[in-house]
Amino acid sequence: MTTEPLLLAQNLAVRYPNGELALHNVTFQIKSPSFMAIIGPNGSGKSTLLKTFLGLIHPFRGCIKVNGLDSVKESGKIRKMVRYVPQRDQIELTVPMKVKDIVLMGRLLKKMPPRFASSNDIRIARNALEQVNMIDLWDRPFPELSGGQRQRVLVARALASEGSILVLDEPLAGTDAESQDQIVEALGRYHKENDVSIIMVTHDLNPVHTLVQDVLLLKNTVIGTGAPCSVMDPELMKRVYGPTARIVEYAGHRYCMTRDSGIDRHD
Ligand SMILES: Nc1ncnc2c1ncn2[C@@H]1O[C@H](COP(=O)(O)OP(=O)(O)OP(=O)(O)O)[C@@H](O)[C@H]1O
Ligand SMILES: [Mg+2]
Known part of the structure; x- marks a missing residue:
């Protein structure tokens, strides 16, 4: 395990x-390993x-x-x-790839040609689909999916x-509450069970706060960084989400209400 910060x-x-x-x-600095949200x-x-930190844009x-x-x-x-999931999927939807091909691609692209899926690759791909409750769609054409x-x-x-680092840009965009929970729980479980850091971007505070360890709050510069509870501060939230942002405490939980995300629970 590295002693260097995850991000500096x-x-x-x-x-x-x-x-x-x-x-x-x-x-800012985020220690390693972490499950963090930007x-x-x-x-x-x-x-x-x-x-920028992937080297695609230079400072x-x-x-x-x-x-x-x-x-x-x-x-x-x-x-x-790093494994990077960009904000908008860049998979050509006119190519009739199946769900299994998409998931196996994550393993095959890092191999030297000729690229064949081994039984180990297939086992890992099936396990990953089980984590997000999608194993039933293994043989379905990807473009047919919602x-x-x-x-x-x-x-x-x-x-x-x-x-060793998983980077996801808005993996919850366009998903309903059930999909969000499945994605966030799968990521949380994966982080716990493997020596992998996860950096995920989201503009919705709602589903992630109870699972992430570190939060970086940005508005073109760093507005706040730290544990979720320290970033869930009324003044910081107002600076970012406008004067209507509110922190509400109820039944031992903290909620952040923003016009962006509605109500956001935080333990
Ligand atoms: N390729 C580009 N050329 C010029 N300006 C850009 C480019 N990409 C992003 N920007 C600008 O940089 C700023 C930050 O954009 P960025 O995409 O990083 O925001 P974001 O926080 O990811 O937003 P969103 O929540 O909408 O995904 C915005 O003002 C945007 O217009
Ligand atoms: Mg973005």
Whole structure:
């Protein structure tokens, strides 16, 4: 297990070619291993932060390191360590791939050609689909699935592949409460049972707070970081989600009400 922080950002700024400053003065540290959430409203720089530490975008100023590896100088090593589920699935829906092909792809892409699925690959892929309650759809064409079912298959693909850090950009987008619970619980279980860190982006606080250990609250810079209970602070929430954000305590739980997410429970 590494003693380096999972993520270490120092005075990071990211500017897009059109001049848009998506992130500025970003400094924070998250210890390893962790199951962490990056939260913030639309346009707050969450996806930009992921793409930056994966080495897909270079910082304009400062730096960010993943397990001690610099996002610019050591991006090759970072990509070997990370499994990334992008925000919008980039799978061509006109290709009639089956659910099993999508999940197995997570394992086969890291092999040298010719790429054949071994019985071990199939066992791991089936197990991953069971984790998100999708095993019954093993032989179904992927394009026939609903948006929420597709998200669960993509999470299963990430669970089935290898790498010590799992990065998911809005894996809960477009899913109903039941799918959200299944995805979050599968991720929480996976984190506990394996030596894997999980970094997940979500703009909905609701389903994740009871399971994650660390939260990074962004609005183009760091607004708050720490355990979920310390980030669930009325002043911080108002700074990010506007003056209507409220923290409500009821029956020993904390709830955050925002116009974005409705009611959010937190133990
Ligand atoms: N390719 C791009 N070119 C120019 N500006 C961009 C590009 N991608 C993102 N931005 C801008 O950078 C800012 C941060 O965008 P980003 O996608 O990181 O936000 P986000 O927090 O992931 O939002 P969402 O919740 O909508 O996914 C936004 O103002 C956005 O318009
Ligand atoms: Mg995004």
